[in-house]
Amino acid sequence: MSTMTINGQSEPLPDDADALLVDVIRDRLGLTGTKLVCGSGVCGACTVLLDGEPVASCLLPALMAAGKSVTTIEGLGHEKLHPVQKAFMAHDGLQCGFCTPGFIVEAAAFCDHWRAAKGTAVPSRDDIAAALSGHLCRCGAYEGIFRAVADACAGRFDAGDVRAPRIEARDKVTGAARYTVDIRHDGQLEGVILRSSVAHAKITGLDLEPARAIAGVVAVVSLLGDDRVVRYVGAPIAAVAATNRSTALEAIAAIGVRREELPAVIGLDAARLPEAPVVFEKAARKYAGNVSEGGSSPAAWNGNVRGPTAAFSQGAKRARAWLSEAREARNPLLVDATFRVSTQSHACLEPHAAVARFDGDRLTVHVSTQAVYEVMEKIAKRYRLGHDKVRVIADHVGGGFGSKGSLGVETIAAIELARAAKAPVRVAFDREEELSVTGYRPAAEIKVAMLPSAEGNLKALSLTAHADTGAATSSTIAALARLIYPAEAKELADFDVISNLPPGAPFRGPGGPPMAFALEQAIDEAALRMRLDPIALRKRWDGDPNRQRLYEWAEGLEVWRNRKQAAAQSGRFRRGVGVASGYWLYLWQPGSSITLAIKGGRIVASTAAQDIGTGTRSVIANTVATEFGLEPKDVEVRIGDSNLPEGPGSGGSRVTASIVPPTLAAIAKLKAAIEKSAPRTPAAGSNAPWRELIATAPDLAVSAERPKDNRPAPGISSPLRQAGFMGMVFGWMMRTFNNIVVGAGVPSSVQVMEVEVDTLLGHVRVLNAFTGLAIGRLAAPQLAHSQAVGSVIQGIGYALYEARETDVRTGHVLSSGMDDYRIPGIADMPRCEVHFDEQGFDHVPGGGVGIGEVATIPTSPAIANAVRNAIGVRMTEIPIRPDRLIAALKGRAAA
Numbered sequence: 037m038s039t040m041t042i043n044g045q046s047e048p049l050p051d052d053a054d055a056l057l058v059d060v061i062r063d064r065l066g067l068t069g070t071k072l073v074c075g076s077g078v079c080g081a082c083t084v085l086l087d088g089e090p091v092a093s094c095l096l097p098a099l100m101a102a103g104k105s106v107t108t109i110e111g112l113g114h115e116k117l118h119p120v121q122k123a124f125m126a127h128d129g130l131q132c133g134f135c136t137p138g139f140i141v142e143a144a145a146f147c148d149h150w151r152a153a154k155g156t157a158v159p160s161r162d163d164i165a166a167a168l169s170g171h172l173c174r175c176g177a178y179e180g181i182f183r184a185v186a187d188a189c190a191g192r193f194d195a196g197d198v199r200a201p202r203i204e205a206r207d208k209v210t211g212a213a214r215y216t217v218d219i220r221h222d223g224q225l226e227g228v229i230l231r232s233s234v235a236h237a238k239i240t241g242l243d244l245e246p247a248r249a250i251a252g253v254v255a256v257v258s259l260l261g262d263d264r265v266v267r268y269v270g271a272p273i274a275a276v277a278a279t280n281r282s283t284a285l286e287a288i289a290a291i292g293v294r295r296e297e298l299p300a301v302i303g304l305d306a307a308r309l310p311e312a313p314v315v316f317e318k319a320a321r322k323y324a325g326n327v328s329e330g331g332s333s334p335a336a337w338n339g340n341v342r343g344p345t346a347a348f349s350q351g352a353k354r355a356r357a358w359l360s361e362a363r364e365a366r367n368p369l370l371v372d373a374t375f376r377v378s379t380q381s382h383a384c385l386e387p388h389a390a391v392a393r394f395d396g397d398r399l400t401v402h403v404s405t406q407a408v409y410e411v412m413e414k415i416a417k418r419y420r421l422g423h424d425k426v427r428v429i430a431d432h433v434g435g436g437f438g439s440k441g442s443l444g445v446e447t448i449a450a451i452e453l454a455r456a457a458k459a460p461v462r463v464a465f466d467r468e469e470e471l472s473v474t475g476y477r478p479a480a481e482i483k484v485a486m487l488p489s490a491e492g493n494l495k496a497l498s499l500t501a502h503a504d505t506g507a508a509t510s511s512t513i514a515a516l517a518r519l520i521y522p523a524e525a526k527e528l529a530d531f532d533v534i535s536n537l538p539p540g541a542p543f544r545g546p547g548g549p550p551m552a553f554a555l556e557q558a559i560d561e562a563a564l565r566m567r568l569d570p571i572a573l574r575k576r577w578d579g580d581p582n583r584q585r586l587y588e589w590a591e592g593l594e595v596w597r598n599r600k601q602a603a604a605q606s607g608r609f610r611r612g613v614g615v616a617s618g619y620w621l622y623l624w625q626p627g628s629s630i631t632l633a634i635k636g637g638r639i640v641a642s643t644a645a646q647d648i649g650t651g652t653r654s655v656i657a658n659t660v661a662t663e664f665g666l667e668p669k670d671v672e673v674r675i676g677d678s679n680l681p682e683g684p685g686s687g688g689s690r691v692t693a694s695i696v697p698p699t700l701a702a703i704a705k706l707k708a709a710i711e712k713s714a715p716r717t718p719a720a721g722s723n724a725p726w727r728e729l730i731a732t733a734p735d736l737a738v739s740a741e742r743p744k745d746n747r748p749a750p751g752i753s754s755p756l757r758q759a760g761f762m763g764m765v766f767g768w769m770m771r772t773f774n775n776i777v778v779g780a781g782v783p784s785s786v787q788v789m790e791v792e793v794d795t796l797l798g799h800v801r802v803l804n805a806f807t808g809l810a811i812g813r814l815a816a817p818q819l820a821h822s823q824a825v826g827s828v829i830q831g832i833g834y835a836l837y838e839a840r841e842t843d844v845r846t847g848h849v850l851s852s853g854m855d856d857y858r859i860p861g862i863a864d865m866p867r868c869e870v871h872f873d874e875q876g877f878d879h880v881p882g883g884g885v886g887i888g889e890v891a892t893i894p895t896s897p898a899i900a901n902a903v904r905n906a907i908g909v910r911m912t913e914i915p916i917r918p919d920r921l922i923a924a925l926k927g928r929a930a931a
C-alpha cells in the first residue's frame with residue numbers, strides 16, 4: 037500500500053486509481069480545512085502543498101502523492117502561524133472564509149519563494165495578482181489579500197502576535213472553522229437528489245425499488261409536490277441516502293421515472309409570446325418561488341406574465357400623457373431607452389448543504405443558512421414539531437448573498453432521508469446544482485422614459501421592468517424608482533415573466549442593481565442633454581440628506597474634477613469617469629434578542645443570528661467591548677444556533693440594525709447587575725474598572741429585545757411615508773407578514789468609477805473605484821470597509837462579466853461550472869477608496885445600519901456611465917462584453 041506524509045504524519049493512500057487527493061484529505065483524514073468548490077481547478081479552494089509546491093487537490097489523483105509530503109492549511113499553521121496567516125488576520129483578507137485556506141496555502145508558498153529570492157522587497161499588486169490568479173473569492177476580499185501578501189513578504193508579520201478585526205479570523209486562517217459541508221457524524225450517510233432532465237413534465241410513475249435494491253443504499257424518498265409536475269431542468273424528483281456518494285449517484289440513476297412531457301417555454305422573450313405554453317395554471321401558482329425579500333403583492337396573470345404591480349406609481353396617467361406628448365414633439369430633453377441586464381448567479385463558494393440527525397424525537401440540522409432561527413421555525417411548522425424539538429446550527433457559512441434565506445430542498449431532503457434511514461444524512465449540492473438551481477438575480481428588460489421640464493426639474497418618469505424570473509414571481513425593480521428622484525408624475529410597472537427555468541431568488545438588494553443600471557444611466561443621459569454636470573443634476577433632483585452629503589464628497593474627488601468631456605479622447609485606450617447613486621431601505625427585525633452573561637469572569641453574548649461573512653460576531657463583540665472598555669477578543673460571542681435567543685436573519689442588511697440596539701440595552705442591564713452583585717468596588721483610579729468588576733462578578737445573565745428607535749431628527753423620515761398611502765401599506769405588509777420594520781432614514785451610496793476601455797479588443801477595466809456610503813456609525817469599521825469593497829467587486833462582476841447561459845431549446849443551464857460562469861478574480865480588483873459618512877442614523881440605538889445591499893447597487897451604472905464618458909457610446913446591456921462594446925462602437929461609427 038502506498039503512503040504519503042501529510043502534515044508530518046505518514047498516512048496510507050487508497051489503491052483506487054480514481055480517488056482524488058481532495059477526497060482523501062477531507063473524507064478519509066477529516067482535514068476539512070481544505071475546501072472543495074469547483075472541482076475543476078478553477079477556484080483554488082482545494083490548494084495544498086505537494087513537496088512544497090501548491091497543487092489543486094481536486095484534480096490530483098491521490099496516488100500521485102505517494103512517497104511525497106503534503107501540507108494542508110492545518111499543517112501550515114500547526115506549530116505557529118505563518119506570517120501570511122497573521123497578515124490575512126490583520127488586514128481582514130477574508131469574509132466568509134471559505135476560500136481562505138486555499139488562498140493562504142498558495143500565498144504562503146509565494147511568500148516563502150519571494151523571501152528566498154528577494155528578501156523583504158515588497159511585491160507589486162501585479163506580482164501578487166499573478167501569484168493568486170488561480171483563486172476566486174466570491175465575497176471579494178481581494179483588497180485585504182493584496183495588503184496581507186505584500187506585508188507578509190515585506191517581513192512585517194514575522195514576529196509577534198496579531199490583532200484581528202474579525203474575531204473568528206484565527207479559525208478561518210487555520211482551517212479550524214467548521215462549515216456545514218464539514219460536519220461528519222458517526223454513521224453519516226450521503227444524500228443525493230434526482231433531478232428532472234426535462235424542462236416541463238408530469239411525473240406519472242416513480243419506481244424507487246431499483247434504487248433501494250442497491251447495496252449501500254439506506255433510504256430513498258420522493259420529493260415530488262402534490263401535483264407531480266416538474267417545471268424546470270433540475271427540479272427535484274427524489275432523493276437517495278447511501279453509505280457514500282458514488283453509491284447514491286448510482287442509485288438515483290436506477291430510479292424508474294415515467295413522465296408525460298409537457299410543452300415548455302424558456303426565457304423572457306419566448307415566454308411573453310401569446311402562444312407560449314403556460315408554466316403555472318391558476319391552481320399551481322402556489323408552487324412559484326419568490327425573488328424578492330418581502331412578501332408577494334397580488335397581481336393579475338396573463339399567461340406567463342404576472343403584473344403589472346404598479347402600486348408605487350404616482351400620477352401614472354399624467355406621466356404617460358406627458359411622455360407621449362414629448363415623444364410626438366421630439367422633445368430633445370426626453371430620454372427614452374431600453375436597458376437589459378443579465379442573470380447573476382450567487383455562486384456562493386460553500387454550496388447549499390444540510391446535515392440532519394434525529395435523536396429520538398429531537399431533530400438537529402446543520403444548515404448553510406442565512407437565517408438559523410427562521411429556518412428552525414419553518415422546519416418545526418413543516419414537520420409539526422415543537423420549537424424545542426428542532427435545532428438549527430450554522431457555525432460558519434460560506435457565503436449566501438440572499439440565496440440561503442429560506443428552507444431549501446437540500447434541508448428538506450436531508451431531513452426526509454435522515455428520518456427514513458434512521459441515521460444522519462448530509463446533502464451537499466455539487467457545483468452544477470449550485471450554479472443551476474439555487475436561484476439567481478433575474479435578467480430583466482427595463483424601459484425608461486425620463487422627461488425634464490423646461491425649468492430643469494424632473495417632470496415625468498416611467499419605468500417598466502419585465503424580469504426573467506423562471507419558475508418564480510414577485511420581482512421588484514421599477515417600484516424602487518419611487519424612493520429616489522421625486523417627479524411630478526411617475527409610472528412604475530413591474531412584470532414577472534415566468535418560464536420553465538429554475539426559480540430566481542433574492543440576491544443582494546433584490547431589484548436594486550437592475551433598477552439603478554437603467555435609472556442612473558437615464559439620469560446621466562439627461563445631464564448630457566441638459567448640459568449639466570451629472571452630480572450637479574443629482575443634487576438638484578435628489579433631496580435625500582444622506583446622498584446630498586455624498587454628492588458633496590463625490591464632487592470634491594480629484595478624479596471627478598479632472599475628468600474629460602465625454603468622448604473627448606481618441607486612440608485605442610480611452611479613460612472615462614462615471615457616477616451613480618444607490619439606496620436601500622433601513623430594515624430591522626422585531627423580536628431580535630440577545631443574552632449577555634458573565635460566565636467564569638468573562639462576558640458571553642448569545643443570539644441566534646449567523647455570520648455569512650458579514651461580521652456578525654465582530655459587530656457584537658465590538659459593541660460590548662467598547663461599552664466595557666475591553667478588547668473584542670475578551671468577549672465570547674455565541675451565534676449560529678437556533679437554541680439561542682431569537683436573532684435576525686441575514687437578509688436586507690438587517691443584522692446590524694437588529695442586533696446592536698438590543699445589545700446596547702442588554703449592556704445597560706448587565707452593568708447594573710454587575711454593580712449590584714460586585715463583591716467589591718474597583719480599586720481607586722483603576723484604568724479598567726469594568727474589567728475588574730467582570731473578573732470578580734458571579735455568574736449571571738440578562739437579556740434584551742430590540743427596542744424601538746428614537747424619534748428621528750427633523751427632515752429624516754421613513755421613505756415609505758414619501759411614497760404615500762401605498763408606501764404605508766407596504767410597510768404594514770412587511771411588518772405583518774415578514775416581521776420586518778422599515779425604519780426612518782435611507783442608507784445611501786454614491787460611487788465614482790474610473791475605467792479604461794480598450795477600443796480595439798472591447799475590454800473594459802475598472803482602474804479606480806470610489807465608494808461613498810452613508811450608513812451611520814460603524815460598529816466594526818474595518819469589516820464595514822471589507823464589505824464595501826467586496827460589494828464593489830461583485831458589482832463589477834455584474835457589470836462586466838457575469839451571465840448565466842441557458843439552452844433556449846431544452847432549458848439546461850450551460851454555465852454550470854465555474855469555468856463557464858466568470859466571477860471576478862483578484863486581477864479584476866481596482867484600487868478602491870471607501871468614504872463613510874457616519875451621520876443620519878442617530879435615532880437608531882447604536883447609530884448605524886447595514887451595508888451589504890446598498891454598497892453594490894450603483895456599481896454597474898457607474899461603470900456604464902464611465903464607459904459612456906470614455907467612448908461616447910452608451911452601453912445599454914450588461915455584462916458589457918467585448919463583443920457588445922465593439923458592436924456598439926461600430927454602430928456609432930456607422931451612424
Ligand code: FES
Nearest residue numbers: 073075077080094
Ligand atoms: S476545488 Fe479545486 S480548484 Fe476549485
Ligand code: FES
Nearest residue numbers: 131133173174175
Ligand atoms: S471570503 Fe472568499 S469566498 Fe468568502
